[in-house]
Amino acid sequence: MLTLDKIYHAAYTLRPVIRKTDIIYAPNLSKDAYIYLKTENLQVTGSFKVRGAYYKISRLSPEEKAHGVIACSAGNHAQGVALAAAKNGINSLICIPDNAPISKIEATKSYGAEVELVNGDYDEAYARACELQHKEGRTFIHPFDDDDVIAGQGTIGLEILDQLPNTDAVIVPIGGGGLIAGIAFAIKQLRPDCKVYGVQTEGAPAMKQSFDARQKIPVSAVSTFADGIAVKCPGDITFDLISRYVDEIVTVTDDEAASAVLELIEHQKLIAEGAGAVAVAAAMFHKLPLEGKNVVCVLSGGNIDVTILSRVITRGLLKSGRVANLTIPLIDKPGQLQNISEIIATLGGNVVSVHHDRGEANSAINSCVIKIGMETRDQQQIDEIKTALTDAGYQLI
Structure with a gap:
């Protein structure tokens, strides 16, 4: 049986082995709440x-x-x-x-x-x-559905309350549920008024669906780059604990998780894997009622493959409006590209690639298609550039 004494014993046992990871204030992640990061991505082995x-x-x-x-x-x-x-x-x-x-x-x-x-x-x-x-x-050694394993993960809850006693809410990634089960149990025993929220990706929502239905509902397949939480079926022990101690579970898209990975790199100088960033994604994209609260997002891991990381950064840039691609059909005559480039430059966009294609089978013989890649500030700037181009008579595909 999981008890608070067992979690305290786990904390004592782990003291010479693991790192008591820092909690870092992250003011750039939300304008509505005070976001703190529990940096288990910096734990021994790079994960909780x-x-x-x-x-x-x-x-x-x-x-x-x-x-x-x-x-x-x-x-x-x-x-x-x-x-x-x-x-x-x-x-x-x-x-x-x-x-x-x-x-x-x-x-x-x-x-x-x-x-x-x-x-x-x-x-x-x-x-x-x-x-x-x-x-x-x-x-x-079960990865989540075991009382001793859950007790070990629950030591994070003890650390959070010790490091930030006025915590109002904790957001935790969920795969099989061992991490959030331990954290929620520890926190609710010590601070029942503190909210504990869980996050899954839309492509692996087994615990979310089970939590909402109040019964275990496995999914037939999972599809997400957050491989650390890609679990088809909740555990028996974890589902029971989560049902009793977790306040709400939400989902984020892979694109939202990618944006959170990028945000952590750019503004916090931290590397998180997809599973480790979903808690931050939930805060960034307003999935939970966090206004005015002290919120701890658990960065559960930082072991992301560098080949995946480059793709995640690209998707994060697209999602946040930092890069954009335009496809414009034109009459093939001198000055077209210059006019388009001037419009983009005037509005502060930076053209980084141009592809000129005369081979479209369904277009007129004297026409072409120009594909332009841009670096931009945000989605608002992209919309301004698109509006200016259409006002100038250009068609955007």
Whole structure:
């Protein structure tokens, strides 16, 4: 059973192993609320997961440790288990979905774990891990649906109230629910008036749908770049705790999460993975009633693959109106590009690419299509440029 005493014991056990991550004030993230960031992206292994994994493994019997441990994960829990097992001197085997970022897979191996890649998502990796557990007699370290794991994650709730006693609300990413279950339990025991909100992506909304329906509702498929929270089915223990202690769950789009990643890089100098940024996305895009409140957004992890990061930045720039693309059909004659460029420049846009195409099959022989890439300030500036171009007689596709 999860108790507040168990969470305090976890905090004591974890003290020599994990980092008490800072809470950073982030005034640029919202004009309506006072936003603070709990920087678990700067935790040992780059994620909160080491808390629950280490506490669970520390409580194994000598016989269980001798047989080793097994886990399944999209990456962050894998690294937590691998490090915890190494510090306890025991063998670990991790089943990881083959679509997980390469950086997470390699990091898991670097902590000394054996890794087996499994075709599919988290749930397929989980099934394979259960199969190997029965075959080899290892102890299964569940990524979220375990009281000891949840207690380890709940230590974040203790730290938040210690670091910012006047916290009004905490926003937490949700995958299987272990993180928010632990944080919500700890906070509601100590500060029942403090709101605890959860966030999922629209492409992986299993806990949101279950919470609203008051019964577990798995989804058949998940689709999101936030791989750390791409879980098809809520846990039994976590769903029960979330139903009792969480106030509301909302969703954000992948584009909104990408915008939050970009915002954290640009204004906070922090790297967060997609799953780690969804709490910030919920605050940025007004998904919750936060006006005038002291709000802590949990940045759950920072282990984003650099190849994905470049794409996320591009999507974030598009979403925030920092870049834009225009397609303009024209009569092919001298001066057209100069006129368009002057309009854009006059309004402060910066042309960064031009593609001139005369090969459109359905256009007139004497016509062409110009595709222009621009750097802009925001969506309002883009709208001003589009209006000026149409007022000048240009058609925008």
